[in-house]
Amino acid sequence: MQYQYPSWSVFLFKRFDFISDFRRDDEELKLSFGRSNYIMPISKLPRDIDITKGVFWTDITLEANEQRFTFRILNRHLPDQFKNVYREHVTDWYREKADKIRPKLLKLYEEVRVFLLPTQYIRTSTFKEFMKDKQDIKLNIAWMYEFCSDDDSETLKKLQKFFEDPFHSFEKANERFIEVERKRYESVISSLNESQQKACIINDDTNIVLAGAGTGKTKTLEVRTNYLIQSGRYEPKEILLIAFGNDAKEELIARVGKPNKVQAVTFHGFGRAIVEGKLGRKVYPDEIAKDEKKLRKFVDDEVQRLLNEDDQFVDLTITYFDDFLFPYKNPFEFESLGEYYEYIKTNEIRAFSTDTVRSYEEVNIANFLYRNGIKFDYERLYPGDISKSGFPDYHPDFYLPEYDIYIEHFGVNEDLIAPKYMKPERYKAGIFKKRQIHDDNGTDLIETFSYMQSQGTLLKHLKEELIKRNVVFKPIPKDEYLDDLKELGAIRKLAELAANAIKLTRTMNHNVETLRASLEASGNMSLLAAVDVLAPLLNHYESYLEDQGTVDFNTMINDAIGIIKSPNFDCPYKVIMVDEYQDMSGPRADILMALQERDPELVIYGVGDDRQAIFRFTGADLSLTYDFFKEFGAGKKESLDETYRFNDKVNKVATRFITENELQNKKEFKATPVNDARVHIVKTSEKEQEETINAVIDWIGENYGACSILLLNRYLYKKPSYLSELKRNCKTKGIKLDFNTCHASKGKEADFVIMMDMEKGKNGFPSEKISHPLIEFLLPKLESFKYAEERRLFYVALTRTKERVFILSNEENCSEFVKEIRKYGKKYIDESTIEPSLLALNVTDELCPKCDTGRIVKRGKGGFFSTCSNDPQCDYTINYCKRCAGPRKRVGEVYVCMDETCKTKTPACPNCDGDLRPTSGKNGPYWGCYKGWQNCKGSQNWSIYIDDPDVFLEE
Numbered sequence: 001m002q003y004q005y006p007s008w009s010v011f012l013f014k015r016f017d018f019i020s021d022f023r024r025d026d027e028e029l030k031l032s033f034g035r036s037n038y039i040m041p042i043s044k045l046p047r048d049i050d051i052t053k054g055v056f057w058t059d060i061t062l063e064a065n066e067q068r069f070t071f072r073i074l075n076r077h078l079p080d081q082f083k084n085v086y087r088e089h090v091t092d093w094y095r096e097k098a099d100k101i102r103p104k105l106l107k108l109y110e111e112v113r114v115f116l117l118p119t120q121y122i123r124t125s126t127f128k129e130f131m132k133d134k135q136d137i138k139l140n141i142a143w144m145y146e147f148c149s150d151d152d153s154e155t156l157k158k159l160q161k162f163f164e165d166p167f168h169s170f171e172k173a174n175e176r177f178i179e180v181e182r183k184r185y186e187s188v189i190s191s192l193n194e195s196q197q198k199a200c201i202i203n204d205d206t207n208i209v210l211a212g213a214g215t216g217k218t219k220t221l222e223v224r225t226n227y228l229i230q231s232g233r234y235e236p237k238e239i240l241l242i243a244f245g246n247d248a249k250e251e252l253i254a255r256v257g258k259p260n261k262v263q264a265v266t267f268h269g270f271g272r273a274i275v276e277g278k279l280g281r282k283v284y285p286d287e288i289a290k291d292e293k294k295l296r297k298f299v300d301d302e303v304q305r306l307l308n309e310d311d312q313f314v315d316l317t318i319t320y321f322d323d324f325l326f327p328y329k330n331p332f333e334f335e336s337l338g339e340y341y342e343y344i345k346t347n348e349i350r351a352f353s354t355d356t357v358r359s360y361e362e363v364n365i366a367n368f369l370y371r372n373g374i375k376f377d378y379e380r381l382y383p384g385d386i387s388k389s390g391f392p393d394y395h396p397d398f399y400l401p402e403y404d405i406y407i408e409h410f411g412v413n414e415d416l417i418a419p420k421y422m423k424p425e426r427y428k429a430g431i432f433k434k435r436q437i438h439d440d441n442g443t444d445l446i447e448t449f450s451y452m453q454s455q456g457t458l459l460k461h462l463k464e465e466l467i468k469r470n471v472v473f474k475p476i477p478k479d480e481y482l483d484d485l486k487e488l489g490a491i492r493k494l495a496e497l498a499a500n501a502i503k504l505t506r507t508m509n510h511n512v513e514t515l516r517a518s519l520e521a522s523g524n525m526s527l528l529a530a531v532d533v534l535a536p537l538l539n540h541y542e543s544y545l546e547d548q549g550t551v552d553f554n555t556m557i558n559d560a561i562g563i564i565k566s567p568n569f570d571c572p573y574k575v576i577m578v579d580e581y582q583d584m585s586g587p588r589a590d591i592l593m594a595l596q597e598r599d600p601e602l603v604i605y606g607v608g609d610d611r612q613a614i615f616r617f618t619g620a621d622l623s624l625t626y627d628f629f630k631e632f633g634a635g636k637k638e639s640l641d642e643t644y645r646f647n648d649k650v651n652k653v654a655t656r657f658i659t660e661n662e663l664q665n666k667k668e669f670k671a672t673p674v675n676d677a678r679v680h681i682v683k684t685s686e687k688e689q690e691e692t693i694n695a696v697i698d699w700i701g702e703n704y705g706a707c708s709i710l711l712l713n714r715y716l717y718k719k720p721s722y723l724s725e726l727k728r729n730c731k732t733k734g735i736k737l738d739f740n741t742c743h744a745s746k747g748k749e750a751d752f753v754i755m756m757d758m759e760k761g762k763n764g765f766p767s768e769k770i771s772h773p774l775i776e777f778l779l780p781k782l783e784s785f786k787y788a789e790e791r792r793l794f795y796v797a798l799t800r801t802k803e804r805v806f807i808l809s810n811e812e813n814c815s816e817f818v819k820e821i822r823k824y825g826k827k828y829i830d831e832s833t834i835e836p837s838l839l840a841l842n843v844t845d846e847l848c849p850k851c852d853t854g855r856i857v858k859r860g861k862g863g864f865f866s867t868c869s870n871d872p873q874c875d876y877t878i879n880y881c882k883r884c885a886g887p888r889k890r891v892g893e894v895y896v897c898m899d900e901t902c903k904t905k906t907p908a909c910p911n912c913d914g915d916l917r918p919t920s921g922k923n924g925p926y927w928g929c930y931k932g933w934q935n936c937k938g939s940q941n942w943s944i945y946i947d948d949p950d951v952f953l954e955e
């Protein structure tokens with residue numbers, strides 16, 4: 001339709017700017033207004049236009065290509081008609097366009113519909129391939145609906161929705177597929193719950209099922225294997241199951257492999273089979289690669305040989321021990337004196353010549369003096385006058401009797417500030433008092449400081465000071481020093497370290513050169529001394545394997561990767577399923593990646609639990625679980641939501657404990673509710689543990705009858721010597737008792753768990769052993785959360801139970817973990833079902849006021865005095881009233897019992913804080929200090945107290 005002008009208006013064209021022409025020309029609208037011509041692409045124009053009518057004139061606005069064009073016409077010039085004509089031209093254009101596009105879109109919709117049909121699990125790669133040529137499609141097609149039939153409109157709406165978020169539609173399609181499959185294969189998967197069924201059916205390129213203990217991960221693997229075969233998707237020979245250890249493999253074979261005729265292997269076995277397949281002959285892993293003890297012996301023998309025959313190795317070893325005799329930690333890193341004492345005790349930091357040195361730095365000084373043949377006494381009583389100092393007695397750290405020189409080591413920084421837990425103000429005042437004592441008495445004092453140790457100048461400074469005083473250095477011969485190192489156990493530990501480092505260097509695919517290079521690159525220069533000692537041992541190991549014609553697991557895995565990457569390798573598997581995926585290590589993941597690269601169709605499926613990752617010490621890297629998709633490419637993650645093994649009370653304790661570490665999976669699982677607490681802390685002591693285990697077994701026997709018990713220990717060497725007796729005792733009650741380490745208990749379950757030896761320390765739980773910095777360097781990075789790995793191990797141990805866990809707590813040396821779960825309250829933690837042992841009763845809940853972490857332990861038959869549980873490092877003692885064992889306080893020269901009905905007095909030592917006791921000497925009875933054994937000579941005249949009826953006399 002053309003815009004029709006009124007015939008009379010023509011004359012106006014000559015006087016005003018009027019529309020002289022307005023029509024559509026294919027894709028454009030053409031408008032002549034006044035003397036100007038406008039061409040506007042219809043695709044850029046709005047469907048309608050605005051007109052604003054005035055009394056005589058109408059304003060018409062057109063916008064196209066970001067240009068705005070407004071013109072004014074007389075109302076008589078029929079603006080409405082103009083508007084209609086405009087609308088008609090544009091609508092025609094859209095209609096024609098819709099007619100052209102509609103069939104293409106309907107075809108596209110059909111393609112999408114068929115793609116999303118629930119006939120298969122759509123893999124991420126398939127989805128990406130499908131979307132490859134559709135990435136740029138942005139469907140703005142709402143305008144089309146008016147030109148389509150109702151049916152077509154509905155279809156187009158669905159298509160538009162798909163392109164708004166294709167990934168969502170893809171996920172929905174897979175959900176529909178899962179629903180269809182659940183119904184279709186109900187008979188195959190009905191033993192699983194809903195979340196397990198989902199996890200069973202997913203089949204993306206990469207799949208990870210992460211779930212907590214007892215949620216049926218292995219069961220899901222079992223049923224999934226059956227489902228994949230029953231549904232005809234895969235043949236048994238196309239499926240491979242992989243476990244980490246031999247025990248786990250055997251379990252996988254029994255539960256999953258055999259019933260489905262599917263192969264189950266370990267990673268090492270898999271690598272070996274690939275290598276043997278290629279070579280057409282058997283390869284043999286060497287005994288020293290298979291057996292840790294044999295490797296230790298192998299390395300130990302070589303260390304001994306080198307120390308006897310190779311001077312250069314001897315020098316390297318001695319240099320190594322200058323820095324690494326004991327694991328060093330700066331005293332300022334500790335929170336309390338107790339923590340510092342625990343570090344000394346735990347790491348068995350002691351000097352060659354004496355057992356009593358209190359700090360790491362003092363040990364260093366003692367060993368330096370010893371190595372240089374300088375005689376010394378440690379903490380000998382100072383004989384000079386100390387009366388002005390206010391000290392009851394004074395024991396300088398070191399005294400060199402041949403030279404009459406004293407050495408004091410002060411635990412302070414450059415500003416003479418001690419760590420907080422040392423009461424810095426008092427400590428600083430003490431430094432000045434000690435200096436004053438030496439000044440007053442004219443004795444020679446050498447001072448050393450903590451900050452010197454951190455700066456690496458401690459021994460240099462000491463040496464300079466000693467040389468200034470003409471002290472003669474007579475270094476003990478190397479042989480003698482080596483003997484001392486042997487006696488201290490340091491050479492044995494070096495061989496142990498080397499064996500471990502050789503294993504890890506191989507596992508992590510390092511050699512001496514790459515190790516040195518990465519230490520240098522990361523600025524770990526001090527560790528180069530350790531690598532210098534390691535190098536000849538590692539070379540010996542490698543040439544031994546070569547000479548024997550044998551291999552280790554690292555060779556098998558690396559060779560297997562090489563073969564997989566070679567052109568002729570043909571992988572028979574289409575699905576690889578890994579149990580306990582959280583134990584994955586870098587080289588093992590490399591095998592899977594090499595297979596995946598070879599065949600992009602390969603499905604990788606892992607089931608695991610990040611809470612049960614406890615094998616970092618073998619090279620397992622939890623980041624491979626957290627970053628699963630980053631490593632293997634995009635895929636599907638599922639989790640299981642119900643635990644079948646244990647009740648809600650065990651579940652609550654285990655979940656709360658493990659999720660203290662923010663990084664762990666936070667998911668809560670459903671569990672069967674019970675009313676009472678099912679985690680029991682049983683108070684006992686080291687000496688009474690056997691008795692306590694029997695008490696627990698008796699209680700279980702009486703209350704439950706026939707059942708199974710898993711007795712767990714953090715360490716294999718702590719396996720009870722009386723285990724067979726325990727087993728016999730259990731048998732008579734119809735109870736099956738097994739012993740396991742916590743590590744070996746993974747994957748196992750029993751009605752009851754008894755965790756023995758829960759205590760603090762290097763060989764406690766958590767283990768407070770500081771691992772060597774070289775080992776830490778070789779291992780995958782650990783989260784910074786304190787005891788993260790030990791926490792997971794405790795979680796594994798707790799979650800082996802079906803009914804109850806009994807934690808045997810050595811109260812004299814209480815574990816951090818026990819202290820922590822104690823705080824969960826009576827609803828979850830029970831402490832009264834099993835009676836505490838007698839010695840355990842002596843341990844009070846009171847914390848030591850001196851070191852802050854030890855607990856006060858009542859000692860002596862009547863409990864008349866207490867010590868700190870960090871004894872002997874912490875020397876805190878407190879005496880109670882000798883008559884009633886009540887608290888007392890010092891009043892002048894006597895201690896007075898604060899109990900109003902007792903009020904007994906005990907004479908106090910005038911020289912120290914000890915009690916005086918009736919003593920007989922040459923000249924008859926007198927009051928002598930109890931601390932005579934500590935060289936205190938404090939005494940009082942017998943006659944002073946003898947007539948006072950309140951003074952305690954019995955002894």
Ligand SMILES: Nc1ncnc2c1ncn2[C@@H]1O[C@H](COP(=O)(O)OP(=O)(O)OP(=O)(O)O)[C@@H](O)[C@H]1O
Nearest residue numbers: 191192193212213214215216217218219644645747
């Ligand atoms: N759907 C289910 N119904 C009943 N019992 C189940 C179900 N799923 C698993 N179980 C049972 O729960 C227990 C734990 O299962 P499974 O060993 O497969 O768990 P898991 O997750 O592998 O455990 P963990 O990680 O602690 O080794 C087994 O006794 C198993 O038979």
